Amino acid sequence: MFGIHDLPLFILSGLLLNIMPGPDSLLIMTRSATQGWRAxxxxxxxxxxxxxxxxxxxxxxxxxxxxxSATAFMVVKYAGAxxxxxxxxGLLRSRRRDPASPSAVAPLPYAKILAQGFLxxxxxxxxxxxxLAFVPQFIAPDASGKALAFVVLGCIFNVNGMLWSIALALFTARASARIKVNPTLSLWLNRATGGLFIWLGIKLALSKPN
Structure with a gap:
């Protein structure tokens, strides 16, 4: 259908790739641990x-x-970094909502968290x-609707990734609730994640298109 072949292999490969840790997983786990599964x-x-x-x-x-285009890649790369x-x-500067009491770290609005994930x-x-490198491997060279096949495979990859990410959010939130992460630990979790994001940003800035 649409010139797509080896669909089960594509789904399995996509799932394994989505499971690999990265900035997206780190953001999901941090927000889930500090603000709950909805975040x-x-x-x-x-x-x-x-x-x-x-x-x-x-x-x-x-x-x-x-x-x-090396220039286009560089512009987007530096913007992302x-x-x-x-x-x-922002994570490194996290503070308690009320410094005079051991209350939780001030939560971010869901709209801002969504924007963070998007950007x-x-x-x-x-x-x-x-x-560009992964998806075309599962589209026949003589397929008449390559663009449509690309979108279909991309949607399948994205849906699988989102299902995994939602499961990760639920698991992290439940684990956080069970071990009862206290406000101080939550604060330092934000800061530790901020340190990791610094590293990821520098890594992205130094990356090459390969």
């Missing part, structure tokens, strides 16, 4: 929306520009190049 799901929805932008851009050929480091600074994903040029 993790908000991050997941943002990431899913960002992934769809990459899928549609790749299907339309726009992502090929990132793969062939700057945003990740900006988020990291973290959509400003990563490596994701765009990944789709």
């Amino acid at each position: 993790g799901v908000a991050a997941t929805l943002g990431i899913g929306a960002g992934t769809m932008i990459h899928v549609l851009a790749a299907a339309l050929g726009l992502s090929a520009i990132l793969a062939t 700057a945003y990740i480091i900006y988020m990291a600074i 973290t994903n959509v400003l990563n040029p490596k994701v765009a190049i990944f789709f």
